[in-house]
Amino acid sequence: MKVRNLSYNLVHAGGNIVFVVTNREMREIDRYTMEQIGIPSAVLMENAGKSIADWIVEHVKGKNHVGVVCGKGNNGGDGLVIARHLHNYGLLVKVIILGKPEDLSTDTALQYEIACNIGINVDWYDYDTGSLQEAHFKNFDLIIDAMLGTGTKGVVRQLYQQAIQSINLTKTNNNNVLVISVDNPTGVIGDYGDVSSDTIMADITLTLGYMKQSLLNEPARRYAGKLATIDIGIPRIAELAVNLNKRLINEQLVKEWLPKRVRNSHKGTYGKVRCIAGSRSYFGAGLLAATASLHIGAGLVYWDAPEDVSSMWCAQTPELIFKCHSSENGCFAMDSVDSLCSVTGDADAVIIGCGITQFDNGEKWLAELLSRVSCPVVLDADGFVMLANHLDVLNKYQGSSHIVVTPHPGEFAKVLGISVSEVEANRIEFAIKFAKEHHVTVVLKGNQTIIAAPDERVYINTTGNHVLAKAGTGDVLTGFIGGLIGQGISPTEAACVAVYVHGLTADYLSKNKYVSTMASDVSRSVGAILQNLATRA
Numbered sequence: 168m169k170v171r172n173l174s175y176n177l178v179h180a181g182g183n184i185v186f187v188v189t190n191r192e193m194r195e196i197d198r199y200t201m202e203q204i205g206i207p208s209a210v211l212m213e214n215a216g217k218s219i220a221d222w223i224v225e226h227v228k229g230k231n232h233v234g235v236v237c238g239k240g241n242n243g244g245d246g247l248v249i250a251r252h253l254h255n256y257g258l259l260v261k262v263i264i265l266g267k268p269e270d271l272s273t274d275t276a277l278q279y280e281i282a283c284n285i286g287i288n289v290d291w292y293d294y295d296t297g298s299l300q301e302a303h304f305k306n307f308d309l310i311i312d313a314m315l316g317t318g319t320k321g322v323v324r325q326l327y328q329q330a331i332q333s334i335n336l337t338k339t340n341n342n343n344v345l346v347i348s349v350d351n352p353t354g355v356i357g358d359y360g361d362v363s364s365d366t367i368m369a370d371i372t373l374t375l376g377y378m379k380q381s382l383l384n385e386p387a388r389r390y391a392g393k394l395a396t397i398d399i400g401i402p403r404i405a406e407l408a409v410n411l412n413k414r415l416i417n418e419q420l421v422k423e424w425l426p427k428r429v430r431n432s433h434k435g436t437y438g439k440v441r442c443i444a445g446s447r448s449y450f451g452a453g454l455l456a457a458t459a460s461l462h463i464g465a466g467l468v469y470w471d472a473p474e475d476v477s478s479m480w481c482a483q484t485p486e487l488i489f490k491c492h493s494s495e496n497g498c499f500a501m502d503s504v505d506s507l508c509s510v511t512g513d514a515d516a517v518i519i520g521c522g523i524t525q526f527d528n529g530e531k532w533l534a535e536l537l538s539r540v541s542c543p544v545v546l547d548a549d550g551f552v553m554l555a556n557h558l559d560v561l562n563k564y565q566g567s568s569h570i571v572v573t574p575h576p577g578e579f580a581k582v583l584g585i586s587v588s589e590v591e592a593n594r595i596e597f598a599i600k601f602a603k604e605h606h607v608t609v610v611l612k613g614n615q616t617i618i619a620a621p622d623e624r625v626y627i628n629t630t631g632n633h634v635l636a637k638a639g640t641g642d643v644l645t646g647f648i649g650g651l652i653g654q655g656i657s658p659t660e661a662a663c664v665a666v667y668v669h670g671l672t673a674d675y676l677s678k679n680k681y682v683s684t685m686a687s688d689v690s691r692s693v694g695a696i697l698q699n700l701a702t703r704a
Contacts (some may be wrong), residue, residue: 184420185396186406187413187627188377189358190317196376199405206400209274212241214400215375216248216278219349222373222397223249224256227309230345232259234307236330237275238314238353239266244275245349245375246313247282254287262289263303265314265326292326299329304337309345312367316350317379323354323363331365338368348372351379352390359592360384373397378415380595383615383627413595413625416618416667422700424664426464426654437466438653441514442646443507443536444521445472447497450479452522452548452642458484459646459690460518463665464697465653469514471507473499498526508539516543516652520550521642529553534560537570543658545571547645548578555582561605569621569658573610573645599623608659610648612641616666620659628663630670634677639686644669647693672696 188196200206235250237243247262254260262282264271268291271279282289292299304310312334314327323331331353338344346369354366358380372382372391376399382391414420426437440460445453450472457470461484470487472480473494480489490510492503499507511517517540519533526532533550534557546554551572554560561570576594580587583597590597591613598609598619611617618626634640647669651661672693676684 185415185417186377186411187380187383187415187625188411189380191358192409192411193317193377193379195409196401196405199408200401203408204402204405206402208241209277211399211401212244212274212278213248215245215349215397217252218397218399219245219373220249220252220256222395223253223309223347227345227347230258230309232307233261233309233311234304235260235262235311236314236334237262237264238316238318238327239264239270239275240272240315240318241274242313242316242318242349244272244278245316246311247275247278249311249313249349250287251278251282251285254285260287261307262287263299263330264289264291265293265330267291267293292330294326299326299333301333301336301340304333304344305341307337308343309347310334310337312346312348312353312369314353314367316353317355317381319351319354319356319363321356321363323365327353328365331367335368338370346370346392348391350375351381352387355381355387355390357381358384360387362386362390366390368392371395375399376401377411380413384594385591385614388614412623413627416626416628416630416663418667418700418703421664421667422703424656424660425697425701426651426656428464428701434466437464438515438650438655439467439469439513440465440516440518440649440653441469441471441511442518442521442649443471443499443511444518444523444642445470445476446499446522446524446526447473447475447479448524449522450476451639454483455639455642455686455690456518456521456547456646456649457487458687459643459693460650460653461486462690462693463647463650463668465516465650468650469510471510473497473503496526498524498529499532501528501532504532504535504539507536511540511542514542514653515655516545516649518545518547518645518649520547521645523549525549525553530557533557537561538563543569543571543652545573545645545649545652545658547573547641552578552581555584558582558605561607569606569608571608571610571648571652571658571662573612573641573648575612575641579611595619595625595627599625608662610644610662610666612644616670618659618662618666624659626659626663628666628670630667631673632670632677634673634681634684635670635689637684637686640669640673640689643686643690646690668693668696668700
């Protein structure tokens with residue numbers, strides 16, 4: 168199998184923005200496009216099928232025997248258009264339609280008639296003609312799933328179940344078979360990544376118009392394979408009318424937000440960051456976060472640590488300015504607040520929380536500290552969890568003075584008072600709700616990290632891998648965010664850039680150091696990644 172340029176190969180006529188939509192939002196866009204703009208559904212279907220056929224011809228090589236499995240709805244119509252254009256390009260195409268001719272939607276019936284008129288081989292299967300078996304697919308090296316798309320409502324019916332099982336079995340028994348799903352693998356349900364007991368296991372999913380939210384959530388993500396978004400000619404005005412607020416973070420977006428470096432500059436040009444972090448038990452967390460702020464480009468970084476860790480400081484990063492504050496039992500003491508506030512007055516960004524642990528009077532210490540810090544704050548780990556009973560403290564940070572919180576699902580669940588499974592089942596909505604209620608930017612870490620802004624904008628990351636499943640990488644991410652804020656970009660944009668380059672660096676390291684990659688490697692390697700982004704046309 169030869170497939171090129173697949174992973175998040177995002178194509179969209181609207182420029183750098185790649186929106187993520189729910190099924191309801193997609194229906195609203197389609198309705199507006201047809202009813203208000205006047206583009207007929209048959210035109211959208213033609214655009215979709217032609218664009219997918221062109222994508223297949225460009226990206227998939229050596230697959231000449233194509234089976235297109237169509238449902239009775241418009242996803243099946245898309246499949247018939249794909250079949251027609253692949254047939255015109257000289258591929259050997261056979262169409263299998265599930266159902267009866269009288270059950271086809273209006274647009275799909277039209278495409279069926281056209282397919283017959285140009286001599287495409289079409290077979291029908293319904294409950295009266297017998298079941299579909301693996302043998303029906305054995306001669307195909309490319310199978311296109313155009314059965315239900317976003318139309319799966321629950322447990323799939325028997326006819327579709329047979330088709331799904333047969334296609335999956337064919338793929339299991341023949342590694343040379345490539346399976347491409349149109350819009351959604353058949354069997355993916357709704358917007359939150361749920362799947363039916365029988366779901367197509369696709370190698371590639373070509374989603375129409377916009378990235379579908381369902382495909383970014385588990386377990387659906389595992390069934391979708393590689394993802395690409397196909398432009399189907401929806402005018403920009405339709406996106407504005409529906410007020411889409413979720414988008415993918417991609418290279419084009421990040422390059423617009425990267426801090427600019429100028430020849431005539433000095434350390435003050437790139438910001439002053441204070442990193443209030445560490446404890447006797449977690450010295451390394453503070454060191455990683457503060458050092459990461461330097462590696463991401465901040466001009467001047469101070470590590471403000473409890474006095475009890477001073478014996479552990481051996482100038483491991485000599486470029487850091489290390490300052491001690493009153494401590495108790497290896498952690499910050501309550502009376503350290505005054506000295507901490509006195510040194511943060513001229514900071515451009517403050518990081519709080521990495522490795523501080525939860526300690527006696529910690530909640531009071533943090534609430535007092537936050538009430539007196541005036542610049543943007545990145546609040547990580549125990550610094551966030553400590554506020555579970557003091558979330559009202561967050562609400563004072565509005566406008567230019569802004570907090571970024573960076574929980575993993577376990578920490579977020581603790582603060583919300585729910586289970587981790589509940590968080591994971593509805594990551595986007597929980598992040599949006601918290602960000603809006605508390606006027607913060609939420610960075611909900613995990614596979615496809617979610618960044619939610621107070622104004623309900625949502626960004627979903629597309630980089631990263633298993634390399635980041637190691638202690639300390641979260642501290643590095645926090646340092647990246649603080650360092651970028653220090654250089655003058657907004658807290659939400661800083662979070663997006665940091666999350667993207669953090670993952671992109673891990674993608675690079677996974678090919679070289681693989682499981683030996685350490686958090687410090689991610690920090691040290693980010694400069695080369697930033698340089699490539701900044702100079703790539």
